[in-house]
Amino acid sequence: RVCGAMSQGQVGYMIAQCMTAALHDRQLDKQVATVVTQVLVDEDDPAFEHPTKPVGPVYRHDDALRRIKEGYRMTQQKGGWRIVVPSPDPRSILESPVIKQLIEAGHIVVAVGGGGIPVVESGGGLRGVEAVIDKDLAAEELASEIEADGLLILTDVEAVYVNYGEDDQRMLGEVTLDEIEQLYHDGQFPPGSMGPKVLAAIRFLQNGGKTAIIASIDNAWEALQGNAGTRIVR
Missing domain, CATH: 3.40.1160.10 (Acetylglutamate kinase-like)
Structure with a gap:
């Protein structure tokens, strides 16, 4: 959850810096904004029962067994073992109204990096969950919501x-x-x-x-x- 937010900020910053430099070189007066983006998913999504997305480093067999005992789900790949997490379907991009306003104001927006931060509705608020949303499906959800x-x-x-x-x-x-x-x-x-x-x-x-x-x-x-x-x- 926090790792997703950190990577969005880090990569978004780098993309925004490069785009700002390119705009400056072409003497284009445009502002680039990076929006850390939350994506609503369904807590009952079947993906939570069948994690498929590999994340993190490659583990040796002994290290993988320790991770499994700690409650992690692992999959064996070429070269070792990796932790897998769910990949639920995106339901809504929570910051899409703000993103649309920025675009309509003439700004360039970097958003929904890495598929966004997955959250679920909980007790009238939101709660982050351990998952990775497919970046292409998240991009489509955002594009549809802002009526691109x-x-x-x-x-x-x-x-x-x-x-x-x-x-x-x-x-x-x-x-x-x-x-x-x-x-x-x-x-x-x-x-x-x-x-x-x-x-x-x-x-x-x-x-x-x-x-x-x-x-x-x-x-x-x-x-x-x-x-x-x-x-x-x-």
């Missing part, structure tokens, strides 16, 4: 592929919501990699968004111009 026209998801591959890694893999250029939904339900996109990004794009259009783009970070500008990545439209 577009959602740009940047990753380390050029675009969305069908049959990725196979001899007949095919890159998707522009596809409709219906087409990408069918491919998603056919199991084309693994849950640990492209799956959440495609699901975020689907939800964004279902919630009223106009365009969702998934592209390489190196091709961000070209993707916005329609010349790179995968563009999903209605």
Whole structure:
């Protein structure tokens, strides 16, 4: 919980500093604001019974056994063991009204870093929980709540592929919501990699968004111009 808030502040600060410097170099009079963001999740979300998100360092077998005795859930991966925590679905971005006001005032906002700080309703207030919210799904929730026209998801591959890694893999250029939904339900996109990004794009259009783009970070500008990545439209 506190680690999530700390990392949001640290990374948000660095992003804001870089963006402010870039704006200054281009003589653009824009302010950059970093908003530490809380994300409401459901305490009854099934994810709390099935933690899947690895966090923290890699442990040796003996150290992992001690952690398990302390109550942590662990998973074995290549190179050792890691603690896993739940990844509940985001229900609401609590700071979205403030974020929307800042954007409407002409400011650039850095928000919902790392998926946001997960909180649940408790006794008329809020309580932080140990979980990691998927960053793509959290970004979609924020984009929908502030009524954004577009959602740009940047990753380390050029675009969305069908049959990725196979001899007949095919890159998707522009596809409709219906087409990408069918491919998603056919199991084309693994849950640990492209799956959440495609699901975020689907939800964004279902919630009223106009365009969702998934592209390489190196091709961000070209993707916005329609010349790179995968563009999903209605």
